[in-house]
Structure formats: structure tokens, C-alpha cells
Amino acid sequence: MLDLSFEPPKPKVIAGAKYDWELVIGMEVHAQVASEAKLFSGASTKFGAEPNSNVAFVDAAMPGMLPVINEYCVEQAVRTGLGLKAEINLKSAFDRKNYFYPDLPQGYQISQLYHPIVGEGEVIVDMEPGIARLVRIERIHIEQDAGKSIHDMDPNMSFVDLNRTGVALMEIVSRPDIRGPEEAAAYVSKLRQILRYLGTCDGNMQNGNLRADVNVSVCRPGQYEKYQETQDFSHLGTRCEIKNMNSMRFIQQAIDYEAKRQIAILEAGGSIDQETRLYDPDKGETRSMRSKEEAHDYRYFPDPDLLPLEIEQAWVDDIAASLPELPDEKKARFVKDFGLSEYDASVLTAEVANAAFFEKVAAEAGDGKLAANWVINELFGRLKKEGHDITESPVSPAQLAGIVRLIKSDAISGKIAKDLFEIVYTEGGDPEQIVDERGMKQVTDTGAIETAVDEIIAANPAQVEKAKQNPKLAGWFVGQVMKATGGKANPKAVNEIVAKKLAE
Amino acid sequence: MSIDTDTAARVAKLARIRVEDDQLPALAQEFSNILEFIEQLNEVDVDGVEPMVSVTPMRLKRRQDGVTDGNQQEKVLSNAPDAREGFFAVPKVVE
Numbered sequence: 001m002l003d004l005s006f007e008p009p010k011p012k013v014i015a016g017a018k019y020d021w022e023l024v025i026g027m028e029v030h031a032q033v034a035s036e037a038k039l040f041s042g043a044s045t046k047f048g049a050e051p052n053s054n055v056a057f058v059d060a061a062m063p064g065m066l067p068v069i070n071e072y073c074v075e076q077a078v079r080t081g082l083g084l085k086a087e088i089n090l091k092s093a094f095d096r097k098n099y100f101y102p103d104l105p106q107g108y109q110i111s112q113l114y115h116p117i118v119g120e121g122e123v124i125v126d127m128e129p130g131i132a133r134l135v136r137i138e139r140i141h142i143e144q145d146a147g148k149s150i151h152d153m154d155p156n157m158s159f160v161d162l163n164r165t166g167v168a169l170m171e172i173v174s175r176p177d178i179r180g181p182e183e184a185a186a187y188v189s190k191l192r193q194i195l196r197y198l199g200t201c202d203g204n205m206q207n208g209n210l211r212a213d214v215n216v217s218v219c220r221p222g223q224y225e226k227y228q229e230t231q232d233f234s235h236l237g238t239r240c241e242i243k244n245m246n247s248m249r250f251i252q253q254a255i256d257y258e259a260k261r262q263i264a265i266l267e268a269g270g271s272i273d274q275e276t277r278l279y280d281p282d283k284g285e286t287r288s289m290r291s292k293e294e295a296h297d298y299r300y301f302p303d304p305d306l307l308p309l310e311i312e313q314a315w316v317d318d319i320a321a322s323l324p325e326l327p328d329e330k331k332a333r334f335v336k337d338f339g340l341s342e343y344d345a346s347v348l349t350a351e352v353a354n355a356a357f358f359e360k361v362a363a364e365a366g367d368g369k370l371a372a373n374w375v376i377n378e379l380f381g382r383l384k385k386e387g388h389d390i391t392e393s394p395v396s397p398a399q400l401a402g403i404v405r406l407i408k409s410d411a412i413s414g415k416i417a418k419d420l421f422e423i424v425y426t427e428g429g430d431p432e433q434i435v436d437e438r439g440m441k442q443v444t445d446t447g448a449i450e451t452a453v454d455e456i457i458a459a460n461p462a463q464v465e466k467a468k469q470n471p472k473l474a475g476w477f478v479g480q481v482m483k484a485t486g487g488k489a490n491p492k493a494v495n496e497i498v499a500k501k502l503a504e
Numbered sequence: 505m506s507i508d509t510d511t512a513a514r515v516a517k518l519a520r521i522r523v524e525d526d527q528l529p530a531l532a533q534e535f536s537n538i539l540e541f542i543e544q545l546n547e548v549d550v551d552g553v554e555p556m557v558s559v560t561p562m563r564l565k566r567r568q569d570g571v572t573d574g575n576q577q578e579k580v581l582s583n584a585p586d587a588r589e590g591f592f593a594v595p596k597v598v599e
Contacts (some may be wrong), residue, residue, distance in 0.1 A: 001528035036570060036571055037567075037569050037570055037572070037573075038567050039574055042567065042570065042571060042573035042574070043571065043573045043574035044571040044574050050590055051577070051589070052576075052577045052580050052581060052590055053574060053575055053576075053577045053590075055573045055574055055576070055577070056573035056574055057573075057580075058573075058581050068565055068566070068567045069564060069565070069566055069570075070566075070567050070569050071566035071567065071568065071569065072568070072569030073569070074566075098518075100520055101575065102592070102594045102597055102599070149597065150591070151596065151597075153589075153591075154593070154596075155594055155596075156587075156596055157588075157593045157594065157595065158587070158593075158594050158596050158597050158598070159588065159589075159591035159592070159593055160592040160593075160594055160596070161578070161590075161591055161592075185563070205515050278519050293560065297518055299518065306564065307557055307558060307562060307563070307564040308557055309564050310563065310564065313592050323536060325591070388533075407535050407574030415584075420596055428541070438558045
């Protein structure tokens with residue numbers, strides 16, 4: 001397999017009033033399975049429906065209703081596990097996590113505490129070219145989402161919508177291997193990228209389809225290494241869990257705030273209470289949810305409505321055989337096969353649709369590096385300006401490849417190529433035909449260029465004298481020639497000829 | 505293992521079942537009896553015995569991923585003590 005080697009980044013160090021501190025972060029990411037129907041009922045998962053319209057009696061926990069598992073959701077969890085290079089447990093089981101809340105009509109969430117479907121895996125979190133953090137995955141389990149409570153529609157009432165109740169989630173639990181706010185955001189971003197490549201979760205954070213709980217603790221430098229050697233958590237500080245964040249920016253802000261809060265307490269001689277906190281983006285602070293803490297005794301037990309989930313190795317093998325090329329492999333291949341920089345390869349592989357577009361351009365143009373430049377700098381730049389993504393590109397891979405081929409064969413200059421790109425982008429058409437019809441071909445005929453240079457020299461004797469004193473002024477002549485030829489003269493040829501003529 | 509009245513009160517609270525104070529000792533005793541019985545069961549050596557989850561060899565039933573249910577807002581809300589604008593309306597719960 002192709003691999004790009006990397007070094008781990010340095011952990012973030014925060015200077016307290018007295019000491020230096022380091023961060024230790026573990027995350028639980030909840031990813032909504034991209035299924036049509038819910039985990040245990042046939043109700044739709046569609047976002048934004050009328051309240052309580054996507055609800056089966058199973059979801060509303062009507063008496064006597066029994067859950068029947070959606071096999072597709074199981075398949076997506078296995079696919080995700082395989083994508084994170086994790087072990088797949090052929091036998092897993094469902095447990096009830098008991099608590100009361102209005103948006104959880106069953107009075108319990110069906111989850112997998114004791115026997116998750118996916119075991120240990122890993123994610124390589126790229127920070128910059130050659131620098132990446134290997135984050136170990138502890139487990140992935142399948143569970144039900146809860147409904148939605150709305151508190152601001154009425155002064156005395158909360159309003160409950162069960163449309164999301166029972167939608168399948170994959171909870172992806174990491175080890176505490178993340179060492180700073182930027183790494184935490186990069187980890188979520190990498191997970192999101194892999195999930196989108198796999199097609200198991202759409203990664204839409206705005207709609208809450210991907211959300212993260214962040215466990216944060218601080219320790220003095222050196223302690224974390226002791227933990228890594230022994231896997232003994234007593235070397236680390238007490239952690240707090242910040243719940244339910246659905247923005248990369250908030251994740252970083254919350255960690256920053258929480259680290260500073262903990263450091264201030266510890267340096268004042270206090271101790272950290274292990275607790276659940278909420279981040280308030282308006283105030284930029286985390287708040288304790290202690291009021292609910294007492295109720296958090298979940299009394300897990302195996303769900304008697306559901307037999308253990310047994311899957312067959314052959315089925316897992318079939319899923320494994322259908323996995324797409326994943327971001328790390330694709331990036332490594334782009335670097336190796338097309339000679340791209342790791343940075344360019346990262347940009348092109350960020351979204352699978354972008355990578356596919358680039359590969360088509362590269363194949364048809366016969367030059368990966370040049371294709372990469374044009375896809376990244378011109379096409380992505382132009383699309384971004386208009387707020388479009390690659391699927392909305394008015395320029396097809398074949399058209400862009402046509403432009404790249406014209407540059408590669410020296411038929412047009414770089415400057416003309418940009419004009420040509422603009423024409424193809426706004427008007428469409430075949431690049432080669434446009435160049436022919438509009439006379440955009442580069443003039444490499446030295447005779448024609450020499451004539452143009454002679455004319456400029458003859459018309460500007462004073463400039464010629466100056467240029468003979470100061471060779472740097474030759475640039476002026478080059479500019480004049482380019483202007484006279486409408487930018488079509490080959491700049492290299494013009495430079496050479498101007499230099500030669502001025503030296504005469 | 506014996507359950508005291510405080511523990512019995514806590515379990516009742518977690519289950520949202522109201523138990524009057526004078527009934528707690530009896531409840532605690534019942535819990536203790538159940539746990540005692542389980543302790544007896546725990547004496548059986550089950551090392552290496554697969555837990556049996558069903559008396560008949562059954563496989564967990566699966567469903568295809570298709571929308572076959574829902575679109576019954578009125579029915580879903582019909583038993584709610586209070587419903588407004590398609591939502592269940594409940595006494596305010598804010599964290």
C-alpha cells in the first residue's frame with residue numbers, strides 16, 4: 001500500500017500563571033447514518049419535515065410496539081469500521097440506557113454499551129504536509145438518536161418533535177490522543193471526510209448530522225507520555241465532557257475556554273470535578289450541567305426486545321471489497337502518480353467529487369501537475385468566488401483538459417489561457433475551436449516576432465539608447481511587443497529576440 | 505446484599521415511581537429478596553457456558569431500508585395531554 005510518512009505534531013502548550021500545561025482530548029462523534037428509514041422503524045429520516053410526521057408508533061413508544069433493525073444501518077456501521085481500519089465484531093448486542101426526558105418517549109435509548117459492533121481502529125489526522133496525529137479509535141457503536149425539544153416557542157411550555165427520534169447514529173469514540181484545539185477540529189474534519197468518502201454519513205454539521213462530545217483535561221508536560229507508556233489514566237488530569245457541538249469553530253473555542261478554566265482552578269490549588277458541561281457560543285464559555293448529574297444513573301441492561309446482532313464474515317468481506325479508495329490512499333497515489341505536492345494532493349482529495357474531476361482532467365490532458373494547477377487555482381478559485389461546488393461547474397473535465405493541452409503544447413500562452421478559461425467558463429464551447437476561431441494562438445514564428453520587435457525598436461530610438469545603458473529596461477520592449485501582438489507572442493521567444501536586437 | 509431504604513428511594517426516583525415513605529422499608533426488603541435470589545444463582549459455575557438468549561435458535565430479524573411508516577401526525581399526537589402546532593407540548597424543561 002502507498003503511504004506518506006509523517007511525524008507527530010508538538011502538543012499545544014498553554015502557559016498558566018505559574019506553570020506550563022498541556023491538553024489531553026478524547027472525542028465522541030455522533031454521525032447520523034445516511035439511511036432512508038430509521039434504525040428500528042420504517043419512518044423516514046428526512047430533515048425538515050412537518051413536526052411529528054416522520055414518526056412510527058415504535059418511535060413514539062406506543063405500548064406493544066417492537067423494534068426491528070434496519071440492516072442497511074448495520075451495513076453502514078460495518079463499512080465505517082472498515083474505513084477506519086477497525087476490527088468488526090461479528091457478534092454485538094443492544095443495551096438500554098435509561099433516563100427520562102420528554103424527547104425520549106421510550107424512557108431509554110437503545111445503544112450498545114457492552115458489545116459494540118466495531119472495535120479498535122485509527123484515523124490519521126493531517127495537520128500540515130508531513131505532520132499528522134495518529135488518533136486511535138476505541139470503538140464504534142450503533143444507537144438511536146433522541147427527538148428535538150424547542151424551548152423558545154412558549155414562555156411556559158417546551159415543544160417536542162419526535163421526527164429525529166430513533167434515527168440511527170454511529171457513535172465513534174476516540175482514545176485521548178488529541179493534543180490541542182486545532183487537532184480536535186482537524187480530527188472531526190478528517191472523520192467527516194472519511195465518512196463522506198464511504199457514503200455512510202453526509203457529514204452535514206449544520207443539520208446536526210455530525211456532532212461531537214469533547215472530553216478535555218489538562219496535565220503538566222511529561223504526564224501524557226507516562227500515560228501513553230502505561231495506558232494508566234491516573235497520570236492524566238480529571239476530565240470534563242463538553243456536550244453536543246456541531247461546529248468546528250465552537251469545538252476549538254470551547255476547548256480553549258475549558259483548558260483555561262481548568263488551569264485557573266488547578267493553579268489556585270483547587271481540583272476539577274468530573275462533570276458534563278455545555279458550551280455557550282454567545283458568551284464564549286462552558287457551563288456546568290450539574291443539575292442533571294444526579295439523574296445520570298443510566299442503569300444499562302441488555303435490551304430484551306432484541307436478540308444479539310450476529311453478522312457473517314462473508315458479508316463483512318463483501319462490504320470490504322466494495323470500499324472506495326479512501327482519502328489517505330488517494331492522496332498518496334496523487335503524490336506518487338502525478339508528482340503533486342502533498343499540499344495540492346490534500347486540496348484535491350478533500351472531497352471525493354473534486355478528486356474524481358481532477359483525475360478526469362489529468363487523464364485527458366496527459367499532465368497531472370499542470371491539470372492540478374488549473375483545477376486548484378483557476379477552477380476552484382472561480383467556483384469559490386461564485387459560491388458553487390464542483391457539481392455545479394460550468395466547465396467540464398474535458399473542456400479543462402482541452403485548455404491544459406493547449407498550454408502544454410505551447411499553442412497558447414499562460415495569459416491567453418486565462419482569457420480562454422474565462423470564455424469557456426462563461427460562454428462554454430470547445431477550447432481548441434475557440435482558440436482557432438478567435439485567433440488566440442501563440443505566435444512562435446520568430447520571423448513575425450522579429451518584425452514586431454524591429455518595428456518597436458525603430459519607433460523608439462530614445463528608449464533603445466537607455467536600454468543599452470541599462471539592460472533592465474529591455475522589459476519595456478517585451479511589454480510593447482506583447483501589446484502589439486495582442487498577448488499572443490510567445491514570451492520566451494520575445495525575450496530572446498529583444499535581448500538579441502538590443503545588443504546589436 | 506441488602507438494600508436500605510435510601511437506595512430504594514433512589515431507585516424509585518430514577519424510575520419516576522412515587523413511593524410513600526412508610527412503604528419504603530417493604531420495598532427495600534423486596535429488592536433485597538430479589539438480589540439474594542440472584543446471589544444464589546451466582547453460585548452456579550457457568551465458566552465457559554455461552555449465555556442463552558433464546559430457547560429457539562433464532563436470528564435477529566432484519567428490515568430493508570425503506571420508508572414504510574410515518575405520516576400520521578394526528579394519530580401520534582392523539583393521546584398527548586397537550587399538543588400544539590404539530591408538537592407535543594410539555595411543561596417547560598430547560599437545562
